[in-house]
Amino acid sequence: MPAVRPAALGLRSSAVGRRHRRVEANIRGLEGVVTFFGSHHALRAEKLLLGAGQRAVLVPGPREISPNCGVALRFDHQLRDQVQGILEEGLVQFEAIHHYPG
Amino acid sequence: MRQLYFDNAATSWPKPPGVLKALGRYLSRGGGNPGRSGHARAIEAGRIVLETRELLAELLGVRDPAHLVFAKNATEAINLALLGTLRPGDHAVTGSMEHNSVARPLTALQDKGVEVTVVQADAAGRLAPEAVAAALRDNTRLVALNHASNVCGTVIDAAAVGRLCRPRGVLFLLDAAQTAGCLPLAVQELGVDFLAFSGHKGLLGPQGTGGLYIRDPAAVRPLAFGGTGSRSDREEQPEFLPDRFESGTLNVHGLAGLGAALRYLRGRGVEDVAAHDRGILSILLEMLKQEPGITAYGPGDGEGQVGVLSVNIAGLSPSEAGRRLEAEAGVLTRIGLHCAPRAHRTLGTFPDGTVRLSWGPFTREAQARAAGRGLLRLARDAGRAAGGPRAAE
Numbered sequence: 001m002p003a004v005r006p007a008a009l010g011l012r013s014s015a016v017g018r019r020h021r022r023v024e025a026n027i028r029g030l031e032g033v034v035t036f037f038g039s040h041h042a043l044r045a046e047k048l049l050l051g052a053g054q055r056a057v058l059v060p061g062p063r064e065i066s067p068n069c070g071v072a073l074r075f076d077h078q079l080r081d082q083v084q085g086i087l088e089e090g091l092v093q094f095e096a097i098h099h100y101p102g
Numbered sequence: 103m104r105q106l107y108f109d110n111a112a113t114s115w116p117k118p119p120g121v122l123k124a125l126g127r128y129l130s131r132g133g134g135n136p137g138r139s140g141h142a143r144a145i146e147a148g149r150i151v152l153e154t155r156e157l158l159a160e161l162l163g164v165r166d167p168a169h170l171v172f173a174k175n176a177t178e179a180i181n182l183a184l185l186g187t188l189r190p191g192d193h194a195v196t197g198s199m200e201h202n203s204v205a206r207p208l209t210a211l212q213d214k215g216v217e218v219t220v221v222q223a224d225a226a227g228r229l230a231p232e233a234v235a236a237a238l239r240d241n242t243r244l245v246a247l248n249h250a251s252n253v254c255g256t257v258i259d260a261a262a263v264g265r266l267c268r269p270r271g272v273l274f275l276l277d278a279a280q281t282a283g284c285l286p287l288a289v290q291e292l293g294v295d296f297l298a299f300s301g302h303k304g305l306l307g308p309q310g311t312g313g314l315y316i317r318d319p320a321a322v323r324p325l326a327f328g329g330t331g332s333r334s335d336r337e338e339q340p341e342f343l344p345d346r347f348e349s350g351t352l353n354v355h356g357l358a359g360l361g362a363a364l365r366y367l368r369g370r371g372v373e374d375v376a377a378h379d380r381g382i383l384s385i386l387l388e389m390l391k392q393e394p395g396i397t398a399y400g401p402g403d404g405e406g407q408v409g410v411l412s413v414n415i416a417g418l419s420p421s422e423a424g425r426r427l428e429a430e431a432g433v434l435t436r437i438g439l440h441c442a443p444r445a446h447r448t449l450g451t452f453p454d455g456t457v458r459l460s461w462g463p464f465t466r467e468a469q470a471r472a473a474g475r476g477l478l479r480l481a482r483d484a485g486r487a488a489g490g491p492r493a494a495e
Contacts, residue, residue: 038332038345039137040168043145043152060140070140070331071148091166093342 026057032077033100035065041093042071048090103432106469111252111410111460113302118366121359128358137331147354154361163288171347172313176279177203179298179314183275186322190215192243197229198222199251199445223448226401227256235266244273250280253445254400255410264293284408286372289315307360310353319343375463379409382461382470389474395481399449412456417484420455431476435459
């Protein structure tokens, strides 16, 4: 498949590069991935975790982990127990929590 | 002539200033489709929907926002609760003040073998919880009641009905189209299993928004099945909330506007809106009682009534009175039967109906006095034309 030129999407290549680097920086070191059945729960998880001072970034769900909703949440896997506690307390339904160093 | 908008029970106006901005922002910035992808605009749209859902949960005392599902209006939400729970052989109890949003689906269900008992309210629209208790049977599956009448504003004691239903395992659907945003509500205190709300009346959002609080999703079948953005590998409807009841793309720009309206309501406080609405009601009742040619329906004492008042003027049909009120005083009202024939029979205003005035948090006292003066003038004119006791004045 030919690569889509960023200009065709109305984006300058430098903007794409900056965005890519920003996303990569945001998820660096976040080796935990929570997958969800539905996006309501993914978005609520992000809000609750950020509100509790955790690092949390929504990313397109890695297809090899889950066929479910389009987004997954990356978090600091070293704080897994705390994160799970926050999600359960907030009545967030999640599918699974993975260690995903990729 | 300036217009005085007294039709807030049909749809509220004006909207809080943030509503238009939020609608415009979503549309102009190319918001995505929530839950359909993981890109930034889809996520941003999802955040808008989430925030509106959370604000509603806060307003209605719902602990888990996922138990609030969006629909296009309160009618669709009521249909979901009724068609999703009642089966042939079930018995349902409802009241004599219901809007057609409840009465019509129940009538359709009667054709399918659901038995329906209608509990009679008094001539002011008041419903005795004991009468509801007396109507319950062994096979009663659900009680469906209007929280406040859209015709005369009378509020029922919903919590008392909730206390009757829960211990008997009877589901309780409350139609809060005229109370959400107008009275403080908490689903736990009301003891409801379903609470249907409109987004564009007391909640001050745009049309095309509404929804249903669902206590136990296992108790109800979806009304529509389809794409949810979740479990896309399966052809069965998802079981979890809110997706189970939200097939197809949501009205995201409408929900963005509703979110802005809810932020306004949170800042102002529903208690303040309720007190304001009672103040307007007192002004109108005080003015109109001077004129024997005006009949006001409802409790009449300003208690147990939201910002809705139905009146009739002796010697004038509601349609003629409404037309002249608009032409002579600029007062915009609703006239005739207000989608609630059963309620009009209860009040004794069938088939001609009433002139209904309904106000909201932005209605000023001076506007209420001007509307009251318009009604008084019209009633005196009608009295003179009829050669009544005022003819010699």
